[in-house]
Amino acid sequence: MAIETTTVQGKVVCPDGNGATGGVIRFTLSQPGAADDGTYNDVVGGVYEATIGSDGTVSFALVPNDAITPADTYYKAEFRVTSPERAAWFEYWSMATGVDPIDIGDVTKLSNPTGVASPPTALSTGTLPTAAAAYRGQIRYVPGGAGVDDIGVQCLKTAADTYQWVQFNAGGES
Amino acid sequence: MAIETTTVQGKVVMPDGTGATGGTIRATLSAPGSVSDGSIDNEIGGSFEGTIAGDGTITGLVLVPNDVITPATTYYIMEFIVTSPIRARWTVNRTIDTAPDPVDVGDLSAA
Numbered sequence: 001m002a003i004e005t006t007t008v009q010g011k012v013v014c015p016d017g018n019g020a021t022g023g024v025i026r027f028t029l030s031q032p033g034a035a036d037d038g039t040y041n042d043v044v045g046g047v048y049e050a051t052i053g054s055d056g057t058v059s060f061a062l063v064p065n066d067a068i069t070p071a072d073t074y075y076k077a078e079f080r081v082t083s084p085e086r087a088a089w090f091e092y093w094s095m096a097t098g099v100d101p102i103d104i105g106d107v108t109k110l111s112n113p114t115g116v117a118s119p120p121t122a123l124s125t126g127t128l129p130t131a132a133a134a135y136r137g138q139i140r141y142v143p144g145g146a147g148v149d150d151i152g153v154q155c156l157k158t159a160a161d162t163y164q165w166v167q168f169n170a171g172g173e174s
Numbered sequence: 175m176a177i178e179t180t181t182v183q184g185k186v187v188m189p190d191g192t193g194a195t196g197g198t199i200r201a202t203l204s205a206p207g208s209v210s211d212g213s214i215d216n217e218i219g220g221s222f223e224g225t226i227a228g229d230g231t232i233t234g235l236v237l238v239p240n241d242v243i244t245p246a247t248t249y250y251i252m253e254f255i256v257t258s259p260i261r262a263r264w265t266v267n268r269t270i271d272t273a274p275d276p277v278d279v280g281d282l283s284a285a
Binding site for chain 1: 184187188189190191202230256260261262264266278280281282
């Protein structure tokens with residue numbers, strides 16, 4: 001048995017609807033992990049580059065994140081289009097075993113993977129969501145009124161494996 | 175009696191599921207310590223390198239397990255240095271035990 005992989009198919013398309021005509025997609029696993037090949041429990045890590053074909057077509061395989069231990073890995077996918085116009089952008093991908101092959105447009109994109117700081121978010125009424133794993137590492141602020149400091153907080157895990165918003169400034173003072 | 179060792183086996187695999195095709199794994203002991211060979215307590219420290227073969231298989235990575243080293247708090251700083259098909263490098267901290275032997279690289283405990 002080989003290591004489980006999921007094939008990604010489809011095209012990289014430019015804003016005019018035509019396929020890109022060259023470039024690569026560079027995949028970096030968020031952290032090294034372990035995956036079973038049926039004989040050994042191997043280590044998975046590093047970088048992989050998939051080629052964008054002359055009509056934008058891509059076809060490549062990745063080890064799905066739900067086959068990797070620990071459970072919260074993801075891929076940083078860096079798109080580097082070289083023609084017809086140079087362009088670059090990146091996304092955070094979560095690959096699964098369920099649908100194989102999967103269209104590139106259907107791959108689960110993560111907005112705020114664990115460990116990636118998100119931009120501060122203004123909250124209405126000054127109420128924070130209940131601290132939870134989904135917010136781990138996120139930095140937010142509760143806006144202060146006129147003449148009053150904003151309150152800066154970050155969601156952090158405790159030694160008891162619970163989550164809490166930790167204030168990092170004096171805040172709230174006028 | 176020789177010094178106890180544990181063999182690390184398995185493969186280094188790239189994100190596309192294929193094996194790395196070259197490189198090394200450098201294991202550095204976190205701190206020097208002592209280890210018995212059955213008659214003498216010896217000094218142990220430094221680094222050792224195993225090889226990543228052409229199909230990703232780890233070869234020659236034989237290490238003194240941390241549970242026979244004094245003090246009991248040592249671990250190995252393991253640098254995976256992949257040279258092909260694409261250069262990549264990452265570091266993890268792992269502890270090696272006397273059992274199981276051999277041990278799969280993916281089963282090593284985080285330090």
